[in-house]
Amino acid sequence: MARQPIPTLSRRERQIMDIVYARGEASAAVVHEQLPDPPSYSAVRALxxxxxxxxxxxxxxxxxxYIYSPTRRRSQVGRSALRRVLDTFFEGSLEKAVAALLQGSDANLSPEELARLGQLIEQARHEGR
Amino acid sequence: MARQPIPTLSRRERQIMDIVYARGEASAAVVHEQLPDPPSYSAVRALxxxxxxxxxxxxxxxxxxYIYSPTRRRSQVGRSALRRVLDTFFEGSLEKAVAALLQGSDANLSPEELARLGQLIEQARHEGR
DNA sequence: ACCGGCATGCTAATAAATTAGCACGCATGG
DNA sequence: CCATGCGTGCTAATTTATTAGCATGCCGGT
Structure with missing residues (x-):
């Protein structure tokens, strides 16, 4: 049986989904070796x-x-996860989130990425008007 | 007793932390009324x-x-949560994340915020050089 | 001073998550 | 053709999370 209405994942379930999303797809063996504090192989397959x-x-x-992959598109789930982080920690503001990221002590973004990002923003500004 | 090494939160625990982070601080009553599919008041206080x-x-x-508040700074936890989302869904790329957000169907960003964001990027570009 | 309301801490029951082990099936190679 | 290795599905046990209920203490109003 399948239900979806409540996106209520347990701790392990979430860990596994993260692994699968990060890799796009994965076998049980891969998930097993990527899991932090891994349980038995058998337990992983049960999850x-x-x-x-x-x-x-x-x-x-x-x-x-079996090769497992997510049923919902990564970009869509990612966007919703991003929104949740924004709402929870940055008052819904992308700007504040980016600012926090840029202030990170260690090196974060390459000049190239910054450039592309700037371009992206410019483009959105013009389109939005 | 207190332990911290493993940031392993259960489902409810995470929900509660999200509420507290989103509001900065909260009483048990507030957490209770904000919780989705809320259990008894008693259960909330136990959590x-x-x-x-x-x-x-x-x-x-x-x-x-009692007014509860997080022990770790919101900006810091937020940054780490953001990084996690980036790594999981956007190959670690802030650019891809922003792109996905901008493509969201419904209205997202005000022109003002876009402007500030652009400014932020410019500033980072100059500093980084 | 007494009562009612509200908040806490604790304890114990229930529900859910997490885990391990076993039995079967398919392919490979001796 | 049979044995071995690897993968699966299933079942059942244990651990953890989640919940409710109760006893106590403090404060404000009568």
Missing amino acids: LAILVDKGHLKYRAEQGR | LAILVDKGHLKYRAEQGR
């Missing part, structure tokens, strides 16, 4: 089955094993 | 006590009740 059941993951058989 | 015990929240007595 994967739950996530499939809940409708968050799908899988395809490839070379005798 | 708050656990979070204090784990070292994520502190409280001060005010007007006979």
Whole structure:
């Protein structure tokens, strides 16, 4: 059975989803080795089955094993996750979030990325008007 | 007792931390009414006590009740949460994240915010050089 | 001074998450 | 053809999270 209405993931479930999203797709073995403080292989597969059941993951058989991937598009889930962080920590303001990131002690952004980012903003300004 | 090494929060704990971070501080009653699918008041207070015990929240007595607030600075935790989202969904690229946000269907940013953001980027470019 | 309301701390029950182990099936190579 | 390795599904046990209820203490009003 599958339900989706409540995006209520447990701790382990979230960890696994993060891994799968970060990699795009992953086998049970990969998830297992990426998991922090990893439980048994068996436990990982049980979690994967739950996530499939809940409708968050799908899988395809490839070379005798299952390769899992998210059912919802990464960009969409990412946007919503980003919004949540913005709302929770930066009063919904992208500007404040970027400012915080830029103030990070260690080096963050390459000049190239900054340039592209600036271009992006300019473009949005013109379009928005 | 307090431990901190593993920032492993349960579902409810995370929900509560989000509420407290979003508001800066909150009483048990406020947390209770903000919680989605709220349990009893009693349950909420138990969770708050656990979070204090784990070292994520502190409280001060005010007007006979406890006002809870995070022990770690919001900006710092926010930055780390932001990084996590970037790494998980946008290959660590702030640029890609902003792009995704700008593409959001509904209205997102005011022209003013875009302007300030652009300024911020420019400033970073000059400083970084 | 007494009562009612509200907030706390504690304790114990219930529900959910997390884990491990086992049995079966398919492919590979001796 | 049979044994071995690897992957799966299932089931059941344990640990953790979540919840509710109760006893106590403080404050303000009658």
